[in-house]
Amino acid sequence: MNxxxxxxxxxxxxxxxxxxxxxxxxxxxxSLYSSSHPPIFPAPLRTHLPPSSLLPTRPLTSSTALKHPQxxxxxxxxxxxxxxxxxxxxGGRTVIQADVHLRGDLHPTRAMPRSDSSGREVIPTxxxxxxxxxxxxxxxxxxPSRVSRGQVHYYPxxxxxxxxxxxxxSISAISIASHVHIGVxxxxxxxxxxxxxxxxxxxxxxxxxxxxPSGSVVGGRPARVxxxxxxxxxxxxxxxxxxxxxxxxxxxxxxxxxxxxRELVRSIK
Amino acid sequence: MAQPFPYTYYSCDCYxxxxxxxPTKRSSxxxxxxxxxxxxxxxxxxxxxxxxxxxxxLLYCEDCQQIRCPRCVIEETLxxxxxxxxxxxxxxxxxSEGNRCTRNCYNCxxxxxxxxxxxxxxPDPNTDDRSGIGGPWVLSCPYCHxxxxxxxxxxxxxxxxxxQLSRIANGGKPIPTQKERDKERDRRxxxxxxxxxxxxxxxxxxxxxxxxxxxxxxxxxEELFSNLSAFYKSQIASATPxxxxxxxDINFSSPSSFSRIMNLYSSTSSKKQKQAKxxxxxxxxxxxxxxxxxxxxxDATAIERIKKEGWSITLSSTQKHDQLNPNMQFDDELRxxxxxxxxxxxxRCRNCRHILSKPESKITSTRYKIxxxxxxxxPRLSLRALxxxxxxxxxxxxxxxxxxxxYNALKSGIPTHFLLTLSNPLFxxxxxxxxxxxxxxGKIQSRITILCPQFEVGANTDVWDDALSSSLSPxxxxxxxGPDGQIQGGIEAGKIWDRGRNWxxxxxxxxxxxxxxxxxxxxxxxGGVPEEMLNEDEDVLEIPIFVRLEFEADxxxxxxxxxxxxxxxxxxxxxxEEAFWTVIGVGRIAAI
Ligand SMILES: [Zn+2]
Ligand SMILES: [Zn+2]
Ligand SMILES: [Zn+2]
Ligand SMILES: [Zn+2]
Numbered sequence: 001m002n003x004x005x006x007x008x009x010x011x012x013x014x015x016x017x018x019x020x021x022x023x024x025x026x027x028x029x030x031s032l033y034s035s036s037h038p039p040i041f042p043a044p045l046r047t048h049l050p051p052s053s054l055l056p057t058r059p060l061t062s063s064t065a066l067k068h069p070q071x072x073x074x075x076x077x078x079x080x081x082x083x084x085x086x087x088x089x090x091g092g093r094t095v096i097q098a099d100v101h102l103r104g105d106l107h108p109t110r111a112m113p114r115s116d117s118s119g120r121e122v123i124p125t126x127x128x129x130x131x132x133x134x135x136x137x138x139x140x141x142x143x144p145s146r147v148s149r150g151q152v153h154y155y156p157x158x159x160x161x162x163x164x165x166x167x168x169x170s171i172s173a174i175s176i177a178s179h180v181h182i183g184v185x186x187x188x189x190x191x192x193x194x195x196x197x198x199x200x201x202x203x204x205x206x207x208x209x210x211x212x213p214s215g216s217v218v219g220g221r222p223a224r225v226x227x228x229x230x231x232x233x234x235x236x237x238x239x240x241x242x243x244x245x246x247x248x249x250x251x252x253x254x255x256x257x258x259x260x261x262r263e264l265v266r267s268i269k
Numbered sequence: 270m271a272q273p274f275p276y277t278y279y280s281c282d283c284y285x286x287x288x289x290x291x292p293t294k295r296s297s298x299x300x301x302x303x304x305x306x307x308x309x310x311x312x313x314x315x316x317x318x319x320x321x322x323x324x325x326x327l328l329y330c331e332d333c334q335q336i337r338c339p340r341c342v343i344e345e346t347l348x349x350x351x352x353x354x355x356x357x358x359x360x361x362x363x364x365s366e367g368n369r370c371t372r373n374c375y376n377c378x379x380x381x382x383x384x385x386x387x388x389x390x391x392p393d394p395n396t397d398d399r400s401g402i403g404g405p406w407v408l409s410c411p412y413c414h415x416x417x418x419x420x421x422x423x424x425x426x427x428x429x430x431x432x433q434l435s436r437i438a439n440g441g442k443p444i445p446t447q448k449e450r451d452k453e454r455d456r457r458x459x460x461x462x463x464x465x466x467x468x469x470x471x472x473x474x475x476x477x478x479x480x481x482x483x484x485x486x487x488x489x490x491e492e493l494f495s496n497l498s499a500f501y502k503s504q505i506a507s508a509t510p511x512x513x514x515x516x517x518d519i520n521f522s523s524p525s526s527f528s529r530i531m532n533l534y535s536s537t538s539s540k541k542q543k544q545a546k547x548x549x550x551x552x553x554x555x556x557x558x559x560x561x562x563x564x565x566x567x568d569a570t571a572i573e574r575i576k577k578e579g580w581s582i583t584l585s586s587t588q589k590h591d592q593l594n595p596n597m598q599f600d601d602e603l604r605x606x607x608x609x610x611x612x613x614x615x616x617r618c619r620n621c622r623h624i625l626s627k628p629e630s631k632i633t634s635t636r637y638k639i640x641x642x643x644x645x646x647x648p649r650l651s652l653r654a655l656x657x658x659x660x661x662x663x664x665x666x667x668x669x670x671x672x673x674x675x676y677n678a679l680k681s682g683i684p685t686h687f688l689l690t691l692s693n694p695l696f697x698x699x700x701x702x703x704x705x706x707x708x709x710x711g712k713i714q715s716r717i718t719i720l721c722p723q724f725e726v727g728a729n730t731d732v733w734d735d736a737l738s739s740s741l742s743p744x745x746x747x748x749x750x751g752p753d754g755q756i757q758g759g760i761e762a763g764k765i766w767d768r769g770r771n772w773x774x775x776x777x778x779x780x781x782x783x784x785x786x787x788x789x790x791x792x793x794x795x796g797g798v799p800e801e802m803l804n805e806d807e808d809v810l811e812i813p814i815f816v817r818l819e820f821e822a823d824x825x826x827x828x829x830x831x832x833x834x835x836x837x838x839x840x841x842x843x844x845x846e847e848a849f850w851t852v853i854g855v856g857r858i859a860a861i
Contacts, residue, residue, distance in 0.1 A: 189411070195355075196635045197635055205412075207382040207383065207410075207412035208385070208411035208412070209383065209385060210353075210382065210383050211352065211353050211354070211355065212352075213350070213352045213611065214635050215635070216352075222380050222382040222412040224381050225611075229325070230323065230325040230326030230327070231325070231326070231328060231616075231626050231637070231640050231642060232324060232325030232326065232642045232643070235325065235642060235644060256325075
């Protein structure tokens with residue numbers, strides 16, 4: 001049984017137009033919502049970022065300088081708009097560029113244990129972003145929601161490691177696995193599930209609840225699978241694995257789509 | 270797939286039927302050797318489309334020592350799965366049920382988006398549990414908002430959509446099951462035969478039969494198919510026992526054996542026997558037997574309908590192709606499309622059958638058991654404009670934006686310098702020879718000069734070696750870069766630009782051609798010649814580069830075993846050579 005539905009029924013809130021087609025018995029969703037709640041992600045964002053630097057109302061500085069918290073290596077632009085920082089976790093070496101909007105304020109309100117076994121209060125997670133993931137300029141990350149009994153309910157959203165989100169994307173997926181490359185101007189509708197090693201071509205619109213299996217190349221409006229990534233997807237030449245190849249100095253792109261983005265993260269100032 | 274400039278494609282030479290032909294054939298007709306050497310690769314040749322791939326799509330056969338592209342591998346299906354619900358479908362089920370998902374996965378017949386099962390009834394706000402939400406249910410598209418309501422189909426349950434859908438015709442009428450269909454057919458056949466008897470008795474009125482034909486004319490695709498298949502089955506069944514040459518009929522005492530033996534001795538009956546041969550199976554003769562007769566009245570009504578309701582009710586060709594019934598015309602005939610299954614496949618070399626790639630068979634796994642990538646065996650070529658590179662090399666903290674080179678606006682007639690980087694994935698140093706035609710093939714002729722076509726690239730040794738050695742070999746270059754990012758000197762022919770642990774960089778000078786012939790020169794005479802139109806993407810500057818590598822590698826253990834074991838240590842290295850064409854998409858020439 002879908003844990004989503006179980007969660008619903010235990011709280012006693014039936015859903016209008018709750019989809020039962022694809023999510024029912026869905027192995028992915030069940031893994032998403034099963035035991036691991038509350039999330040076991042690294043420390044929340046607020047430990048690294050003084051809230052004052054994150055308020056969207058704050059006057060924007062003219063420089064595009066990014067913040068370098070010493071311990072996590074996250075690079076968050078002062079010109080990004082992050083709301084609800086307490087509900088956001090960044091995995092480390094995560095890049096949030098200018099004019100990115102993270103809607104951490106849209107967090108789940110459904111019933112869940114108020115505190116964990118040790119008695120501490122649990123902060124609901126709304127957005128968790130993995131290691132070496134890059135969210136490019138102008139993209140909006142907004143957790144998916146459903147309307148039930150006239151009320152909007154948000155669901156936590158997870159983005160994996162080494163994900164590249166191109167500029168000006170609008171993302172409401174429920175889950176994006178690791179090593180996903182999302183092209184510019186892409187719209188991802190609520191509750192979309194994207195598995196590992198997927199390439200999304202620029203200007204794609206992925207309709208609600210679409211599941212994209214790993215190894216797909218996706219494009220179009222609405223999105224459809226247009227091909228498969230090659231066997232060498234994400235493998236940087238040299239074979240030494242992850243950053244092994246010194247393609248070298250000046251300006252040479254030493255990261256590949258779908259690969260380890262550490263070098264890209266390092267190059268972003 | 271379109272890639273941003275600059276890109277590099279690698280050519281697999283299997284596109285050439287000569288090299289891909291079977292060895293025996295090749296030996297009988299040896300190709301002229303000078304032809305192979307002098308041939309230049311034309312990226313604009315339509316055939317080139319089938320040989321150019323990005324490096325990550327290419328595999329490498331270590332036995333053949335050759336690149337293997339999707340065209341020269343054999344694929345083996347490991348398993349089938351639904352891309353929407355990600356359930357694996359056993360191959361036995363593929364044989365019985367076909368290659369579509371039999372769960373609740375459907376695609377919109379209008380826009381292809383995956384569909385959702387939704388309730389038509391708003392939930393009762395007073396009930397607490399989900400089961401309180403009742404039907405009826407519909408399949409609906411979240412993207413274009415088409416739903417099965419549009420074709421008059423609702424479901425009683427939200428599960429088992431496939432079973433329910435197979436029983437409901439558009440408009441909500443039930444579809445008879447196979448058994449019911451068979452029964453109905455038999456009943457009708459009986460009726461018809463009785464009618465025929467009656468007709469023979471009284472040939473006066475045949476109006477009821479005509480009426481019946483009309484009704485049958487609107488039989489569904491599935492019904493016609495089942496009628497036809499039932500007809501053929503009965504034909505085969507009736508033909509088999511009468512066949513005297515049936516291989517199964519070997520009983521000596523059977524009548525057919527007797528007749529065969531008797532025919533051997535009596536010449537007179539041979540003619541008669543020929544006549545007794547089973548008549549060829551007859552074709553379907555009525556609707557009940559699966560015959561469809563073209564009905565011009567149906568065409569007329571279709572035309573009338575289009576007149577009244579417009580083109581919007583007709584289907585696009587892609588929508589038609591997505592449907593199981595290819596004869597569909599109007600949008601009220603559409604059916605939700607069950608999601609096509611996908612496969613996980615392994616790949617083998619077409620020549621030697623060695624496995625080149627084998628993913629783990631578990632659907633959820635993205636790992637490979639075997640994966641022989643070309644990018645671990647052949648050098649990667651990458652191009653960058655020289656001005657950009659240098660600008661980024663010395664970033665000035667004060668300046669606002671770095672100089673960016675616009676690859677989509679190459680300037681005709683202006684010599685532009687690019688850096689070509691070759692990085693070596695092999696653990697041995699390689700000697701590289703590059704070759705390129707002096708002008709690009711195609712209508713727009715751009716001049717290309719590789720300033721240093723022969724050079725060495727270091728081995729792909731440990732990363733730490735690089736860290737240690739990089740400080741020892743600073744790049745000495747006499748170049749001065751002006752404030753505008755232009756190179757004011759220092760580019761020397763025959764010298765490499767830069768090198769690192771396992772990469773070497775050389776300069777390529779490109780003079781982009783003119784989109785239109787310079788008008789001033791073509792002044793006299795033929796002013797009447799119409800201006801040549803450029804085809805799509807003819808302004809894209811692509812340069813073919815032939816890459817040849819030579820290196821010494823350890824003889825593989827297998828080969829060593831075959832050779833004489835008394836050979837000295839030195840002989841355990843063998844000279845190897847590799848050559849392939851690449852195409853580098855430099856950019857687009859700007860219109861003046
Ligand atoms: Zn090939
Ligand atoms: Zn399915
Ligand atoms: Zn649709
Ligand atoms: Zn082979």
